[in-house]
Amino acid sequence: MSTGGGAGIPRRLTPPDREPGTTDQALTYDGRRRPFRVHVPPVVPLGAALVIQLHGGGGNGVGLDRLTGFHRLADRERFVVVSPNGVARRWNDGRTVSDRLVAADDVGFIAALIDALAARLPVDRRRVYVAGISNGAMMAARLATEIPDRIAAYGQVAGSVSADAPTWWHPAVPVPFLTTFGTADPILPYGGGPVPTSRRDPADRGRILAVERWMSLIAAHNGARQADERRIEPDVTVRSWRGPTPQCDVEFWRVDGGGHTWPGGRQYLPVGIIGSTTNSFSATETMWRFFDRHRL
Numbered sequence: 001m002s003t004g005g006g007a008g009i010p011r012r013l014t015p016p017d018r019e020p021g022t023t024d025q026a027l028t029y030d031g032r033r034r035p036f037r038v039h040v041p042p043v044v045p046l047g048a049a050l051v052i053q054l055h056g057g058g059g060n061g062v063g064l065d066r067l068t069g070f071h072r073l074a075d076r077e078r079f080v081v082v083s084p085n086g087v088a089r090r091w092n093d094g095r096t097v098s099d100r101l102v103a104a105d106d107v108g109f110i111a112a113l114i115d116a117l118a119a120r121l122p123v124d125r126r127r128v129y130v131a132g133i134s135n136g137a138m139m140a141a142r143l144a145t146e147i148p149d150r151i152a153a154y155g156q157v158a159g160s161v162s163a164d165a166p167t168w169w170h171p172a173v174p175v176p177f178l179t180t181f182g183t184a185d186p187i188l189p190y191g192g193g194p195v196p197t198s199r200r201d202p203a204d205r206g207r208i209l210a211v212e213r214w215m216s217l218i219a220a221h222n223g224a225r226q227a228d229e230r231r232i233e234p235d236v237t238v239r240s241w242r243g244p245t246p247q248c249d250v251e252f253w254r255v256d257g258g259g260h261t262w263p264g265g266r267q268y269l270p271v272g273i274i275g276s277t278t279n280s281f282s283a284t285e286t287m288w289r290f291f292d293r294h295r296l
Contacts, residue, residue, distance in 0.1 A: 182260065186274065
């Protein structure tokens, strides 16, 4: 897969606020004005990390932090958070369904956003990380195969990758991944296959790869072997793979009975729609610990 258009397109960034706090900005890329929200902690050390958090389908960057709480964590751990918006509230994550996904060059946009922020804020390009939920999690998987030289580690919640990924998901280097998925997710099926539709929204949503197979695909690519599997809470099992270097690391946090939710986050819709949210661990804290161990 290629990133598509964008080469030679002027890239303009509205000046981000260098003072601490949260500001809404925009990047013009590939002829589109792409909004994003950037959060700068009270103290920004030289060489701070940059966490890019990607919303799910139908969401946006502004609302995402109410779910993840990355801004609060960033203030404590002193890293920068950026929350961009997908075109029409969706990311072009690699699923081959034209009626659900806008043909936007989201890979090129994220690469341009990293460049723009790194040029204006004291972030370390070796410490750029991506955290996504649902459609945003699947977008993280696409970024891993197309720009693995720009992102040091990846975190996914309630999302795997397009079902045809074994034909195109071939990163040039090992890519560290932490994925958490609920076994009772009613939106994206744990066992893979067609993404369910509804009467209100009957459009084809494509197919996803079973999360167990996705974990095996990443581990095999990274040259990592399963190190251990441990149950850390009654509803949470962690499976880890390790290889010759930290870049080979893969972790799978399985939530038995968990829904299409962010562990440790709020129950943003009723259980009957998205399933239940576990509070046995914080996906945000867990991802940050994983991210902080990895550098390009």
